[in-house]
Amino acid sequence: MRILQIVPSISLVYGGPSQMVRSLSKALADRGVDLTVVTTDSNGDSGQPPLDVPLDRPVPQDGYQVRYFRCSPFRRYKFSPKLLGWLWQNAGEFDLAHIHALFSPLSTATATVARTRQLPYILRPLGTLDPADLRKKKRLKQVYVKLLEGANIAGAAALHFTSEREAEISERFGAETRDLVIPLGVESPEPVADVGDYLNQLQVKGDETEPLILFLSRVEPKKGLELLIPALEKIWDGGGRFRFVLAGANPQDPDYDRQIRERIARSPLAGQTTLTGFVTGKAKTALLQVADLFVLPSYYENFGIAVAEAMVAGTAVAISNGVHIWPQVEQAGGGWVSNCEIDEIATMIQTALGDRDELRRRGALARDYALEHYSWGAIAEQMIGAYEDILRYRQRQ
Template identity: 25%
Template sequence: MKLPKRIAMLSMHTSPVARLGGKETGGMNVYVSELTRVLALRGIAVDIFTRASDANAPYVDTESIGVKNARVINITAGPRAPVSKHKLVEFATPFAEGIRDFARQENLAYDIFHAHYWLSGVAAQCLQSMGLRAPIVQMFHTLGAMKNRVARTASEAETDARIVAECDLMRSVARVVASTPRDREQMIDFCSASSKRIVIIPPGVDTNMFYPIPNARAREWIGSYDDKTVLFVGRIDPVKGLDTWFRAMKLVVDDDPSLRKRMCVCLIGGDLDDDLDPDSELARLQTLKAELGIGDIVTFLGGRAQASLPFYYSAADAVVMPSRYESFGLAALEAMACGTPVVASDVGGLSYLVRDGETGFLVPEGDEKIFAEKISLLLHNTELRNAMGERGIQEAQEYSWWNIGERMIELYQDVLH
């Protein structure tokens, strides 16, 4: 079958070239940029459409993805400034109109609308209603119903509009991409989605970027002089369960007080200015670390460039993902590719990605005692840590972006056949 010629990749609420670790930047941003790159390398032209949230964002960006045939188009829809994702649905139609106008100006026709997150799916439906009839391939990345299941406060809950839109998209688009079998099961359970419409294709990892770096070299590069490092990489968000990790780390240092002087509990992600907002998750965690008496070992590093992450992963003794919900868990895969064991909640995609007792440990969500036990085990057992790291490297090879890209192309061909 022939390759599709041109794909419209829709990422309305967040730009794939934005700095990682912010409120709305994380694994999905990496997913969109890396998938686009591998498709472009296969000769498929890809235009990524995102809402312009920066007054200085260029209309057409041909440089940031770094390969020929891949562009980022910043569409003006609403203010060119950050907007709460709960309010962005108001701009779905203007966003779609901007895509339609760009296609007309360039005299382009797209073979596939590949929508990421529910807002992009709504925009893709708008495009179809405007007469642009390309089929929609939808990836949600997270499900509103699942986030509501773990929400502890009203402010953490997703809107009814999102829940309704996600179920509608599952019934109407050409295909839905699920990250794991559990992701697929949840779609069927919550929205009675047709199993025939859902295809399981996991995210990938760039194994040319994420590979083991000798520990001493990695520590020197990042300027770390701590003997032990426990690392988190991701958005600073309540759903990430970082309070459980903090409580676990208190238990770890209570059990071995000598670690206080030679260990870093490091967090990469978030905007450090957020601690000025007393209602932010970062401010809440700053307060919690003081209450637990672990302020001397916890370091918030803020956002870091993607290219620097392999050094941080390789310098760490363990990477933690204490999430309350995680559709996949890209940071866990990146850590495994770098040879670092992962201690993760036994939830969502993490249950499939992390091989318990082989590439790391799966822990009951919210159980700080077992988190502490497994983290301590890795900190004190070099042989186990190295063995798990080696197995993780092997597992990660199956998730190379080239392999994942091939599976996505097969899906596109099936939709167009």
């Protein structure tokens, strides 16, 4: 089985979607799938240089191959005419394409090429069919669907959703679709022995005896920081004491990133808040390991990979019901869930911080659930089964 994964970029500056394609591809390759990732060399949308990678040739990585193409002419939209030309010539060499993203010029064009060349394809929307997301640039998206994306959705072999809630609320624009609900996976990190060294490097502020609240995600409007910061201020003004680490950045929207930093600088939380920027590797593991509570009050998340990463690290989570794995968090007993309201978020966090033993208990339950349900091995097996079902169905047509 020869599988093609198509994604606008796998640079880690783009966060979870890029990391997901890398991890899924490795897990599939480990199970014998002949897999190629095609993507661009895009590495950020605000003047960053492109990825320093060979172009238009196979690059071995973790048991699979990556083929990068120059991102041009508009780097912000991660488009590549050469990638499209390569796909047109080579579509017949693959059994199935798995395309990650909608309403992106590259994913739209590659789906159109795949359909024209009769290469079956799966579309993963990444939350773009959520009504909350569709309200952004609503009129433009309506035209885009009518002219381009509607036919791609209708022609897909399946839509890949990562939670039952995402599948339930997503718009199909009148198309009858086959839906796959397969979650994302996470790796269980190796414990970091010298946690204190990493906290010192990150210059984490505050009294070490106080609980540490961690926000570790992209800094963008949908993440609910304008709810979280006032909620934390409310707790602080009421006498609650804690440390707060905001670990994240947004190279695609540096203005918003700067607004959040300025907002915190003016806040009574400033002396207890550490802004680390984007963190990876052992520094990220150390933060998850030492955190007492992970918070993510997003307005909408089709899955919430950062929540699953916190859970597998054994950290209790406090999230909004806009994060679509909130039913699984409740089922696991791995944290707390609230509506997207400042007062409710404040009450949720204050309740969580009020009992350190309960925090540890829920963190352990979160880890047990994540290890069972979000391992990449189990998810790769589900994905292989889905690929095989699609191909068998097409053979009967």
